[in-house]
Amino acid sequence: MQKLIFESYTPFDIEPDNPCYNTSLGFKNSLASLSGYDPMFISTIFSGTQQISNALGMMPWEIKSYTNNEEPSNNHWFYHLFDNCLQTQFMFTKNLIKDVIVEGNGYAYIQRENNKPVKLIYLPAGTCAPQIDVRTFSLYYNVNYMNLQKRCEPKDIIHVFVNSKDGLIGESLFYYAKKTIDLSAYTEKAAADYFGSGMRYTGILSTDAPRLKDDQRREIRNNYLSGINSENGIAVLEAGMRFEQLSNNAKDAQLIDSRQYNVQEAGRYFIMAPTKFGDFSHNIYGTIEAGSISFITDACGPYTINLEQELTRKLLTSTERKKYYISLNQDVLIKSDRTTYANYVKTLYEVGIMSKGEGRALLGLPEVEDGDEFVIPYQGTTKNASYNNRNQTDNDDKNIDTQNNETD
Numbered sequence: 001m002q003k004l005i006f007e008s009y010t011p012f013d014i015e016p017d018n019p020c021y022n023t024s025l026g027f028k029n030s031l032a033s034l035s036g037y038d039p040m041f042i043s044t045i046f047s048g049t050q051q052i053s054n055a056l057g058m059m060p061w062e063i064k065s066y067t068n069n070e071e072p073s074n075n076h077w078f079y080h081l082f083d084n085c086l087q088t089q090f091m092f093t094k095n096l097i098k099d100v101i102v103e104g105n106g107y108a109y110i111q112r113e114n115n116k117p118v119k120l121i122y123l124p125a126g127t128c129a130p131q132i133d134v135r136t137f138s139l140y141y142n143v144n145y146m147n148l149q150k151r152c153e154p155k156d157i158i159h160v161f162v163n164s165k166d167g168l169i170g171e172s173l174f175y176y177a178k179k180t181i182d183l184s185a186y187t188e189k190a191a192a193d194y195f196g197s198g199m200r201y202t203g204i205l206s207t208d209a210p211r212l213k214d215d216q217r218r219e220i221r222n223n224y225l226s227g228i229n230s231e232n233g234i235a236v237l238e239a240g241m242r243f244e245q246l247s248n249n250a251k252d253a254q255l256i257d258s259r260q261y262n263v264q265e266a267g268r269y270f271i272m273a274p275t276k277f278g279d280f281s282h283n284i285y286g287t288i289e290a291g292s293i294s295f296i297t298d299a300c301g302p303y304t305i306n307l308e309q310e311l312t313r314k315l316l317t318s319t320e321r322k323k324y325y326i327s328l329n330q331d332v333l334i335k336s337d338r339t340t341y342a343n344y345v346k347t348l349y350e351v352g353i354m355s356k357g358e359g360r361a362l363l364g365l366p367e368v369e370d371g372d373e374f375v376i377p378y379q380g381t382t383k384n385a386s387y388n389n390r391n392q393t394d395n396d397d398k399n400i401d402t403q404n405n406e407t408d
Contacts, residue, residue, distance in 0.1 A: 039184075040102070042181065042184045042262075044184065044262065045181065048266065048276075049098060051272070051276060051299075052270065052303060053093075053098040053101065056094065056300060056304060056328070057092075057093040058333060059304065059328035059329055059333065062326070062327050062328070062329055063324050063326055065324055066323060066325070070323055072324060077118065080118075092108070092122050096122065096158075096160060097307070099124070100160050101172070101174075102172060103125040104161060104163065104169070104173075105159065105161045107122075107123035107127070107141075107157060107159055108120050108122050108158040109123055109148060109158075110155075117315050121145075123143060127143065127145035128141055128142070128143050128145070128157065130168060130169055139168065140152065141153075155314060158311065158314055160310050162302050176269065177269040180262070180269065183265075184265075264279065270299055271299045272295060272299045273291065273294065292333060296330050304330065308325075308327055342363075345359045345362055346359075351375070351377050352374050352377050356370060356373055
C-alpha cells in the first residue's frame, strides 16, 4: 500500500473541499469573507493582468536562424501552426500568460504528426497537473480536458511559469501580493459602503432621559432613519436627544489617498509604473517610447523570455535547435512620435545599415524597384549590398597601396 502511495508526487496541495479552491483565481485567499470579493474586480489588478497578457499576445511569433543564410522556408511547419487551432495566436498567448499571472502556471498540449507539431491546444487552469515519479525522479503531466484525457510526457506539454518555490511549478503573482490585495479589497469595500450610503455618517442617538423601553428605541430609530432617508434628508430629534458621529468622512479617513497608494503598491508587484494604471502624479518618463521600453523590459521581459525558451525547447528538435530559435517580436510594442521614428529610419539608411526597402517596410510603405540599394556613407552613392562590400574592399586595398607608395 505504501508503495502505491509514494509512486507519484504532486508538487502542489489540492484541497477540493476548500470553498476557496478552484475559484476563478485558483488560489486560496481570505477575501471570501468579503462576499466572495474577487481580486480581479480591483481595477489595478485587472489592468496589470490585462496589459501584460495583451502585450505578450500582440508580439508575433517568429522563427529565426543563427545565421542569415539559413532562414526557414515559408513552407516550414512553424508558419502553419495556428491554421487548425481553435484560437488565434493572440488569444492563445494571452490566455497562457494570463494563467501564469493569475494561477501561477500556463499549460498547452502539442499535437504532432510524424514528429512535427501541427496544432497547439490551450489547457485552461485546473485541467493539467504536473506529477513527479519518485522512483525514477521523472516529470509527467496528467491532462483532463474535453476528450484529451491522458498522461503526457514533458516534451508534449508547454509549461510556462515565472515565480516558483521548487522550480517545477509556479506560484501565482497574487500569492505574493496577498496583503496588498487584502488592503485594496477592504479599501474598495469601504468606499462602496460610504458612497453607497449617500455619504451619510453612522453614529448613535443619546439622551439624558431615563432608560427607554425597547419599543421606544425602535420607534425613535425608525423615525430618525425615515427622516434622513427622506427627500430632504432631515431628521427631527426628540427633545434632549443628540447625534454622536462614529464614522469618519472620506477626507479624515484618507480614503482617496489610500486608493491611490493601493495603485502604486500593486504596481510594484507587476513591476509597472503608476502611469500604466492612469496615475500621472508621478510620471518619471520623458517620452512615450521610454515608458514603452520600460514596460516591455521590466514587466513583460520575464514572461517573454520564459515563453521563448519553452517554445524553442519543446517545438524544435535537437537538430533544429542548432540552427533556429523561436522569438517574440517586441518591436511592435515600442511606440514613439512620428518625428523621432522618421529620424531613426533616416539615420540607419544614411549610414548604410538599412536599405531603402527595409526603411519603407518599417514605415508601412509599399516596395519600390530600387528597394535593395544601400547608401555608401563615404561617397554618398547607392549600390546594392554585394557591390557595396566589393567596392569598399577595393577602395581599402587602393588606400593601403597609396599609403605604402607615399611611405617609400
